[in-house]
Amino acid sequence: MKPGEKKYPHVFSPGKIGKMEVKNRIKYASTETNFNYGDGYVSDKEVAYMEAQARGGSGMVTTQGAYTDPHGEGQGYVGMMSIADDRFIPGLRRISDAIHKHGAKAVLQLMHCGRVGGINIDYTVGPSVVKQRIPRFREPVEMSREDIERSIDEHVKGARRCIESGFDAVEISGIVGYLLSNFISSYTNLRSDEYGGDIKGRAKFMTDIVSGIRGEVGPDYPIIIRLCADELLQDRGGNKEEESLEVIKLAEAAGADCLSVTAGWQESAVSVISRDCRMGSWLYLAKRVREALKPETAVSMAYRLFLAEYPERAIAAGELDFWEACRPMIADPNLPNKILEGREDEIIPCMACNICLARLFRDAELNCMVRPSLGHESEAEYGFYGFPKTSHSKKIWIIGAGVAGMQAGAIAAEKGHRVTISEKSDKLGGQLAIASNGPWGDNEFMRLVNYLKLRCENAGVEFETGKTVTAEEIKESTADEIVVATGAIPTSELPGADGDSVVSCLDVIDGKLKPGKNIVILGSGGVAIATALYLLENGEYNITIVHLGRKPGPDVNPSYIWRYMSKLKEGKVARVAFARPEKITDKGVQVKTADGDKFVEADTVILAQMHPVNDLFKARKGISLIGDAIIPRRGNSAVLDGYKLGMRL
Amino acid sequence: MIPKVDVFKCDGCGICVKRCPPQVMGLVQNRAVILVDLCEECGICHEVCPIHAIHFRLPNQGVAAMHESYTVPRQATPNPGNWTVGVPLGRDGAGHYK
Numbered sequence: 001m002k003p004g005e006k007k008y009p010h011v012f013s014p015g016k017i018g019k020m021e022v023k024n025r026i027k028y029a030s031t032e033t034n035f036n037y038g039d040g041y042v043s044d045k046e047v048a049y050m051e052a053q054a055r056g057g058s059g060m061v062t063t064q065g066a067y068t069d070p071h072g073e074g075q076g077y078v079g080m081m082s083i084a085d086d087r088f089i090p091g092l093r094r095i096s097d098a099i100h101k102h103g104a105k106a107v108l109q110l111m112h113c114g115r116v117g118g119i120n121i122d123y124t125v126g127p128s129v130v131k132q133r134i135p136r137f138r139e140p141v142e143m144s145r146e147d148i149e150r151s152i153d154e155h156v157k158g159a160r161r162c163i164e165s166g167f168d169a170v171e172i173s174g175i176v177g178y179l180l181s182n183f184i185s186s187y188t189n190l191r192s193d194e195y196g197g198d199i200k201g202r203a204k205f206m207t208d209i210v211s212g213i214r215g216e217v218g219p220d221y222p223i224i225i226r227l228c229a230d231e232l233l234q235d236r237g238g239n240k241e242e243e244s245l246e247v248i249k250l251a252e253a254a255g256a257d258c259l260s261v262t263a264g265w266q267e268s269a270v271s272v273i274s275r276d277c278r279m280g281s282w283l284y285l286a287k288r289v290r291e292a293l294k295p296e297t298a299v300s301m302a303y304r305l306f307l308a309e310y311p312e313r314a315i316a317a318g319e320l321d322f323w324e325a326c327r328p329m330i331a332d333p334n335l336p337n338k339i340l341e342g343r344e345d346e347i348i349p350c351m352a353c354n355i356c357l358a359r360l361f362r363d364a365e366l367n368c369m370v371r372p373s374l375g376h377e378s379e380a381e382y383g384f385y386g387f388p389k390t391s392h393s394k395k396i397w398i399i400g401a402g403v404a405g406m407q408a409g410a411i412a413a414e415k416g417h418r419v420t421i422s423e424k425s426d427k428l429g430g431q432l433a434i435a436s437n438g439p440w441g442d443n444e445f446m447r448l449v450n451y452l453k454l455r456c457e458n459a460g461v462e463f464e465t466g467k468t469v470t471a472e473e474i475k476e477s478t479a480d481e482i483v484v485a486t487g488a489i490p491t492s493e494l495p496g497a498d499g500d501s502v503v504s505c506l507d508v509i510d511g512k513l514k515p516g517k518n519i520v521i522l523g524s525g526g527v528a529i530a531t532a533l534y535l536l537e538n539g540e541y542n543i544t545i546v547h548l549g550r551k552p553g554p555d556v557n558p559s560y561i562w563r564y565m566s567k568l569k570e571g572k573v574a575r576v577a578f579a580r581p582e583k584i585t586d587k588g589v590q591v592k593t594a595d596g597d598k599f600v601e602a603d604t605v606i607l608a609q610m611h612p613v614n615d616l617f618k619a620r621k622g623i624s625l626i627g628d629a630i631i632p633r634r635g636n637s638a639v640l641d642g643y644k645l646g647m648r649l
Numbered sequence: 650m651i652p653k654v655d656v657f658k659c660d661g662c663g664i665c666v667k668r669c670p671p672q673v674m675g676l677v678q679n680r681a682v683i684l685v686d687l688c689e690e691c692g693i694c695h696e697v698c699p700i701h702a703i704h705f706r707l708p709n710q711g712v713a714a715m716h717e718s719y720t721v722p723r724q725a726t727p728n729p730g731n732w733t734v735g736v737p738l739g740r741d742g743a744g745h746y747k
Contacts, residue, residue, distance in 0.1 A: 364692040364705065365650060555670050630687065633671045637689060644686060 003342030008308050010315035012340060015059065015322060017298045018222035018257035020168055022059035022105050022322075025315060026336045029260075029302045029326035030062040030109040030171065030226075031356070032077045033366040035375060038120070040067070040075070040082025042091030048378035051098035053329060054106075057336035060322070061099045065111025065173050066092070068158040069151065073125050074179065076113025078363045083110065083158045083165075092165035100166070107224060108167040110158045112151065114179025115140045115188060116266065119363075127183045127205075128190040133236075133267040136361060140182075148195055151179070152208050159213040159223075169222035172209060175262045176228075180206050184247050185231055185265075187238040199239075203247045207254040214255035224300075225251050226260040229285040232268035248289055258298040260324060261286045271563055273304055273327075275352045275441035280310035287319035300324050306350055308339050330356055331370050345454050349447035354559040355636055361558075369636035370448060372643040381647055383411065390416045396649060397422070397479035399469050399616060402430025403635060404627030404642040405485035406452040406461075411646025413459035420479075421456070422464045428453050430487050431628070432635060434510045438530055439537035440567075445635075471619035481624070481649055484617045485642070488628035490607035492522065496584035497607070505531040505608040516603025517541060520589050522581050523608030524548045526556040526634065529564050531608045536571040544574040544600055546581055546591050555634055576600060650705065651688045652695050656680045658702035665694035665703060 005012045015022045035045040046064075054061045066083035067074035075082070082088050092108065099106035116137050118124035125147065126140030143151070155172070162170045174180030182188040183205040189196050195204050206225075213223055227248055231238040239247070248259055263282050264272035271277045286301040293299065300322035305311050311323030329335050332348035339347070348370050359367040368374040376382035394417045398405045401423035413419040427433055429449035436445035456463070474482060490504050491497075505527060507513050519535065521528050524547035535541045545552055545568075552575065553561050568575075576591055576598065583590040588601040610632035617625045626641040661679035673687040674694060681703070683694070695705035 359691065362692045362696065364690055367690060631672055633689075637671055637687070640689065641687070 002340050004308075004340035007342070008312045008339065011308055011312050011323060015298065017169065017224065017322075019220045020105060020222045023103065024057075024059040024336065025311070025322050026058040027060040027107075027300055027322050027324045028053045028056075028058045028062055028329050028333075029324035030064055030107075030111075030173070031326050031330065031366070032064045032080060032360050033375070034077055034079030034360055034363065035365055036064075036079045036081045038078055040080070040084065040088060042081050042088070042095060043079075044378065045375055046081070047094050047098050049375065050095050051101070052333040052377040052384065054099040054102040054104040056329065056333035057102075057340060058104060058325070058329070059336075060105045060107055060169075062107040062109055062171055063092075063095055063167075065109045065113075065178075066158065067117070068110055068112055068154040070154075072118065072120050073123075074112035074114070074117050075119050076111075076117040076178070077360055078119055079365065080111075080113075083108070083161050084154065086161065086164075089161055089165050092161070092167075096166035096168075105168040106166070107169045107171050108162040108165065109171040109173055109226075110155055110162070111173040112155070112179040114177070114182045116177050117179070126179070126188060127195065128188060130188045130190065142191075145193065145195075148205060152205070152212055155209045156212040156216045160216055163217060163221065169224055170213065170217070171224040171226065171260070172206075172213070173226050174206055174228070175226045177265045177267060180209070181228060181231070181265070184227070184244075185233065185238050186243070187231070187233050187236050199243045199246050200250070203250045206247070207250050210251055210254035210256050222257045223255060224258040224260060225256040226262055227251060228263065228265070229261045229289055230263045232264040232270045232272065235269065236267070238265075245288065245292055249292060252293050252297050256297070258300060258322070259289055259293065261289050261299060261301045263303060273352065274354060274560060274563065275444060276563065277304050278441070279304050279306055280314075283310065283314050283319060286314065287317075290319050290321075298322060302326050304352070306352070308344070327352065327356065330366065330368055330374065345451065346458070347451070349444070349451055351444060351448060351635070352441070353636065354557055357559055358557050367636075370639060372640050383414070383647070387411060387415045387647075393417055394480040394649070395478070396420070396481045396483065397477060398483040398485055399474075400424075400430065400485035400487055400627070400629070401428040401463060401465070402485055402487050402627060402638065403432050403448065403452065404487075404629075404638040404645075405430075405483065406449075406456055407639050407642025408483055408485065408626060408646040408649070409461045409642075410452060410455040410459055411643065412649040413456065413461045415646075415649070417481075417649060419456075419459075419461045420464060421461055422467045422469050424466070424468050426466045428463065428465070431506070432638075434506050435530060435635075437509050437511060438534050440533065442530075448635075469616060471616060474616055474619040474623070482620065483624045483626060483645060483649075484614060484629055485625075485627045486613045486616060486629045488610040488612050488632040490523070490527070490609055491611045492581075492584075492607050492609070494581055494584050499584060499586060499605075501586055501603065502584055502605045502607060505606050508606055509534050514539075515541070515606065518601060518603045519543045519606060520600050520602035520604075521545045521606045521608050522589065523610075524552050524554070525609065525632075526553050527610055528608040529553045529556065529568065531606055532568055532571070532573050533564065536567070536573070542574075543571070544576060544602070546576045546579045546589060546600065548578065548580065550577055651685050651690055652683060652692065653704045654681045654683065655702045655704060658700060660700065660702075662699065664697050664699065668693055668697045 070084040096106040115126040298321040302324035314320035331350035373382040373384040673684040
């Protein structure tokens with residue numbers, strides 16, 4: 001018995017969906033990747049990615065959603081694959097073969113993006129004309145009866161092609177604002193014909209598809225459907241919770257074998273999957289659905305279940321049957337095997353930073369903060385399946401044990417180099433360790449620091465903490481490669497910046513000093529916002545942010561910034577926009593704004609504009625500089641810099 | 650994929666340089682350039698370029714039009730093959746229909 005089976009007996013027990021037997025309760029949940037060709041054909045990159053997911057040890061692997069109509073009305077992402085014609089079957093078969101090779105069950109998802117689709121054509125379709133809240137998307141055209149019947153038929157044909165492509169089960173996506181959910185929700189469905197009206201009418205499109213597919217595939221083929229258990233659109237006239245539950249029961253009656261429970265739409269004004277949502281906080285929905293359905297129907301859920309203990313507890317209590325992991329497995333496809341082998345600390349932890357979603361919405365390929373090898377699984381130099389050993393081992397000295405330094409050190413050591421990392425302070429992790437003091441789930445950042453530390457230690461990296469490196473030492477060093485990863489600190493060259501009332505945001509967030517009651521934060525980036533949020537949670541302060549531009553945080557992920565801004569507003573944080581500080585005095589800050597000069601009073605001035613620390617780089621020629629020490633940026637850049645440099649060492 | 654500047658089109662307006670989130674773009678000979686090692690592949694430069702001189706999605710992602718895995722030939726794409734040319738907006742996934 002492996003350690004993981006002992007610790008999580010329910011997660012690693014075999015499960016069943018309809019007649020399909022699955023080796024464990026872990027399912028890689030479907031996500032778009034934008035890796036495929038623009039015309040719907042599967043690319044090599046996608047196959048390599050899906051193979052990596054299957055090789056990781058999950059019982060079921062779901063492909064990304066495939067659009068079902070030949071015109072591209074259902075295509076919501078530029079690199080989405082298609083199942084609208086038989087000519088796509090050979091490519092899809094490559095995916096199912098790759099998944100089967102590693103003993104997992106292959107599931108294909110059918111997805112018509114509806115109101116958020118039609119990316120390459122000049123219109124989108126939906127049940128009724130309801131304007132979009134997110135500016136990226138366009139208003140839909142109302143579907144006629146013929147359109148609806150054609151769409152149902154296309155879904156059924158898609159399910160037939162799914163069998164022909166060798167998949168073990170078919171999944172239908174009816175979540176977050178895609179076509180099925182558009183029909184189900186009272187917010188987007190204003191029809192008065194048989195596909196609208198009461199909840200039975202609104203669900204008719206969905207039940208017609210499920211029963212149509214059931215008729216096509218026969219009684220034994222598993223059908224999974226993803227539906228919202230709570231749309232979180234009550235403010236815009238969405239379905240009530242009882243109605244959503246009713247829809248789920250109708251789906252079961254129509255022939256679905258497994259209900260994948262989700263929460264929220266893209267348009268919901270509530271945090272659903274970000275860090276400020278506690279892990280496991282949506283499990284009550286799964287429980288509610290589980291209680292409402294027949295025992296033979298399986299219930300699965302994704303949504304902030306990053307650690308195995310949450311699904312384990314829920315499965316043991318009979319509230320859930322399958323653990324769906326999407327972002328945790330984008331970050332580390334080997335998650336199931338690592339849990340099984342008792343190496344949980346070695347899992348690359350997802351930070352819920354949502355850079356993956358931000359990239360998809362910009363028509364870019366999927367990208368990950370913590371795993372730069374994403375999308376490069378088939379390229380040996382990215383080392384997803386282990387880095388090649390070097391033939392001549394070098395002595396490498398890295399200065400700074402922040403994220404960039406540790407990432408570079410870990411890779412270099414794994415390749416067989418002798419690596420030493422020197423760190424000025426006595427703890428590792430640099431800015432990320434300090435940022436983990438922040439509110440709203442930011443303590444999860446320590447997972448990344450601890451993972452990198454462990455990876456370094458396993459690879460044999462030596463750490464020297466509490467050591468301040470001087471330029472002389474670099475000049476005289478015998479190391480073959482020197483890497484400067486000294487990061488960034490907030491500084492200012494304004495007159496009066498050396499005064500007693502001026503402090504660094506890093507010291508404040510680290511809890512080293514307590515600022516006065518009236519505070520001015522100088523900074524336009526995410527760091528300034530983080531400082532303000534930290535202060536709001538840790539005392540009573542009057543805070544003013546002085547920033548360039550209309551809003552602070554142009555570098556912050558769009559799926560976080562609106563949340564942060566509303567939290568700043570709730571905390572009554574004042575902002576001085578389009579402002580450039582001119583002078584700092586004991587009483588406050590003199591700023592120049594678009595409408596003249598202004599004086600902002602303050603007891604404490606917090607500097608929150610980061611500047612690189614790279615004087616050691618100038619000590620000697622031919623050494624490398626990575627991370628914030630080049631340009632202060634976000635955490636994903638630090639990991640990426642460290643990774644790219646590590647690949648080259 | 651790292652975006653690609655079409656130097657024959659670029660007029661050096663510098664909007665991409667201003668909007669690049671990690672600030673890794675600049676002008677050389679009045680043409681936009683990207684420090685590729687530091688590029689985060691976010692695609693904002695492509696999105697903000699007023700004259701579409703930055704390509705972010707190559708035709709067929711730089712792979713030849715005929716794919717070995719397919720028994721059926723791929724349909725003709727507007728600009729197959731030569732990935733140094735980039736792809737026009739519209740079909741084949743150059744981005745949102747504008």
